[in-house]
């Protein structure tokens with residue numbers, strides 16, 4: 001029933017909003033009856049000016065006595081719209097509330113609240129911050145370090161020379177000297193020798209008392225770099241028998257490292273072939289039985305000396321070993337390596353190193369020895385060590401070789417005792433072989449070629465001088481620099497005869513060596529099971545994070561600041577991030593619509609998280625690629641490492657997302673529930689970390705951060721705010737936007753916001769205008785998770801397939 005007379009403020013004719021009287025949900029219609037149905041009045045100039053504002057745009061009063069008014073903020077208007085009731089404490093009532101929204105238990109909502117100040121995130125974040133701060137003030141070496149009281153250490157001195165006396169004792173034991181019987185408490189050094197005795201006998205047990213050894217034969221091995229057609233080594237033949245300590249000597253650039261890589265299967269020989277125990281097979285197939293100490297020390301700087309070695313033991317020893325057995329073996333080895341007094345010190349980086357470079361070298365050796373390998377390759381094990389420590393390490397290696405382990409090491413200028421401790425020596429020069437055979441025969445061999453070896457000289461130095469062309473043959477006019485070439489040719493011509501004379505005498509018949517199938521069986525029980533390796537990698541990665549609390553705090557702080565900045569930008573909206581046209585038939589009463597703020601928030605959040613999380617995401621794998629390569633090359637499970645690392649980033653991303661969401665939510669007071677906002681933000685952190693992880697596997701560390709940040713900004717910009725997703729749909733390019741997590745994030749934000757006000761506004765029109773689909777937040781969440789997971793799968797494939805050679 002239209003009202004005949006105008007009751008509008010301007011005197012303009014009213015327009016009936018409804019034929020049958022009805023007050024929309026969320027409206028106040030005090031004067032409307034059947035006789036006086038709701039009306040629309042043309043607004044006054046000042047009211048119109050307010051209605052056109054981008055926000056805070058509702059006229060405080062109706063424009064006529066029969067015009068409904070949207071229920072004011074801080075109050076609610078129950079169905080029928082006859083009363084306006086102030087919002088009670090513990091509830092909040094935004095504009096147009098019909099039923100007050102209940103505040104969370106940890107929210108601040110005084111009477112007449114129009115928005116919720118949710119403190120949940122802040123309180124939870126505060127608890128975690130205090131915990132992390134507590135960690136900052138706990139000396140890092142005490143964190144997670146399990147100090148085991150060791151009876152065996154009772155008589156152990158903490159100085160590094162202790163190993164020396166033990167090694168002498170064990171050598172005596174090996175030689176069967178009854179005076180040095182470790183079981184005899186009266187004998188000299190018996191107590192400290194017990195560690196070494198224990199260690200060596202445990203290694204022997206793992207290797208079936210020497211039965212498992214590997215004899216490695218190589219025939220006319222050559223390697224040429226295809227790219228430059230450069231021949232690095234050629235025609236190297238011989239054999240390293242199981243249970244021997246072999247040295248590879250030669251001047252710098254002679255091809256020692258190249259030869260070792262070829263032997264280990266890290267490089268494919270371009271000529272010749274290698275046999276293992278007399279069978280044509282590759283050493284790379286028995287990764288789990290092999291130890292390799294690279295020339296550079298690749299250790300985890302955040303872990304202690306003991307933890308570095310213990311991790312290796314737990315991952316690589318036969319899986320039926322108890323943890324107590326692992327711990328005991330590690331204790332024995334640490335004592336043998338003279339590292340007892342620094343075992344609980346973190347290794348430290350190059351800049352913040354807390355142990356010496358010689359100690360790092362010993363840790364590096366320890367990480368391989370503790371795995372009780374069947375064959376052990378060491379690239380310059382004694383570099384950086386003083387001569388006494390170098391000698392003690394070599395004696396330890398010799399003792400290990402006597403348990404059946406084949407130990408092959410590249411040596412630079414070994415002192416005489418070290419040289420004489422070797423069973424065999426392979427001398428290289430200019431990529432060619434000058435000699436291979438027993439150390440004791442080397443001097444005679446070169447004397448036979450006319451070299452005069454001075455008495456009292458170190459034979460190793462003499463060999464190196466010969467190989468470097470620094471020694472002349474007195475009776476010859478051949479220039480000394482031409483001699484290595486001539487010696488190599490002589491060796492090649494007489495190789496079989498010479499090798500037979502020197503090596504065959506000690507050769508172990510093939511029938512006494514294990515066949516490939518038996519080796520494969522032994523390798524199959526080496527190493528912890530996948531789930532245990534995952535757990536060990538996870539725990540190790542968590543330790544790394546907690547040992548660097550400043551990095552963790554910085555990352556969390558950056559997350560918090562990013563949320564704060566976005567929150568500040570949204571503060572003037574006072575929680576009203578969306579405004580649509582009122583539901584029919586009250587459309588005419590609507591103020592200016594705001595469909596774009598929520599998509600804009602989604603996009604800003606995506607960009608802010610990209611800036612906050614891309615750099616730390618890169619460091620997850622980018623910082624320790626060398627360690628990953630080292631571990632992969634000796635048979636650690638690559639997937640277990642990856643999963644352990646990924647799991648360890650989840651608490652970190654959760655904390656960053658929590659700080660981010662807390663600041664954002666407290667300042668912007670969105671209509672969305674706090675924990676859904678947190679979940680969405682955290683999943684977006686998960687995506688950014690995933691993408692940054694992939695980038696770190698694909699490019700160099702120094703380029704990783706910038707590239708990851710740019711890619712994360714791009715996927716964030718593809719959120720459907722500008723250009724609007726509806727426009728993109730007309731271009732038929734929605735699929736491209738849907739491949740980016742930002743679009744799903746914005747859609748979830750739009751859906752969660754609009755669903756709160758769907759009783760008041762025409763949200764379908766808003767959805768059509770923006771292009772987002774409403775009512776499918778679970779799908780949005782699932783898609784963000786799936787995309788994040790896809791990035792991680794890509795990161796894993798990147799780890800597997802980029803730099804494959806380094807993982808061999």
Ligand SMILES: Nc1ncnc2c1ncn2[C@@H]1O[C@H](COP(=O)(O)OP(=O)(O)OP(=O)(O)O)[C@@H](O)[C@H]1O
Pocket residue numbers: 225228230232250251252253254255256257258259
């Ligand atoms: N990928 C490569 N491409 C081309 N040349 C290479 C490559 N790798 C090594 N070389 C060259 O091959 C030679 C042998 O290198 P290698 O590292 O094996 O020597 P080395 O005896 O271990 O030396 P050092 O004792 O100094 O470590 C060197 O002249 C080196 O420059």
